[in-house]
Amino acid sequence: MQHDQSEIIEQVATEVLEQLAFMFADPATPDELPETITEAYVAQIGIRGAATGKLTVVAGHEICAELTANITGEEADEVSIESAVMAIGELTNVLCGQMLTQIAGTDPVFDLEPPAILDHPQDHWGALVNDPNAVALLVDDCPMVVLLELKMDSAQAA
Numbered sequence: 001m002q003h004d005q006s007e008i009i010e011q012v013a014t015e016v017l018e019q020l021a022f023m024f025a026d027p028a029t030p031d032e033l034p035e036t037i038t039e040a041y042v043a044q045i046g047i048r049g050a051a052t053g054k055l056t057v058v059a060g061h062e063i064c065a066e067l068t069a070n071i072t073g074e075e076a077d078e079v080s081i082e083s084a085v086m087a088i089g090e091l092t093n094v095l096c097g098q099m100l101t102q103i104a105g106t107d108p109v110f111d112l113e114p115p116a117i118l119d120h121p122q123d124h125w126g127a128l129v130n131d132p133n134a135v136a137l138l139v140d141d142c143p144m145v146v147l148l149e150l151k152m153d154s155a156q157a158a
Helices: 002-021 061-072 081-104 121-129
Strands: 025-028 040-049 051-060 110-112 116-118 135-139 142-152
Touching: 002 025, 002 061, 002 081, 002 135, 002 142, 040 061, 040 081, 040 121, 051 061, 051 081, 051 121, 061 081, 061 142, 081 110, 081 116, 081 142, 121 142
Parallel strands: none
Antiparallel strands: 025 135, 040 051, 040 110, 040 116, 051 142, 135 142
16 A cells, blocks of 8 residues: 555646746656755644544755746745745645645545744654655655654444
């Protein structure tokens, strides 16, 4: 089942990036990603309801700046840190909704926390890159890692 979930995460992330921001993602293996990342953002959304868990997305500043620029029309090199942070939060929000629908269908009800931006992205990067359940992507040749940790409520799964 985890293999299927990873495929869904990869598919949804690829489609959302393409449709939302005209960015192209390719699957990557952990050895294709840098060991450390300095200028990055970590967005996380808590999930409750028909399932509990969280979605975590780590993306470099380049991805967030390009995402912002493609959505707003700004120049990527003029995007503020605040705008980049808002973009990764919004991307995580869209990804979470799409992934939950693909995995659980449209009937279950989920309560999502607003996206939180976590400190110390380099610490999260190392943990996520080495997590066997994380999905690694190269988005326009820049690294991104997505991890959906989801436990379906057994009472609602029946």
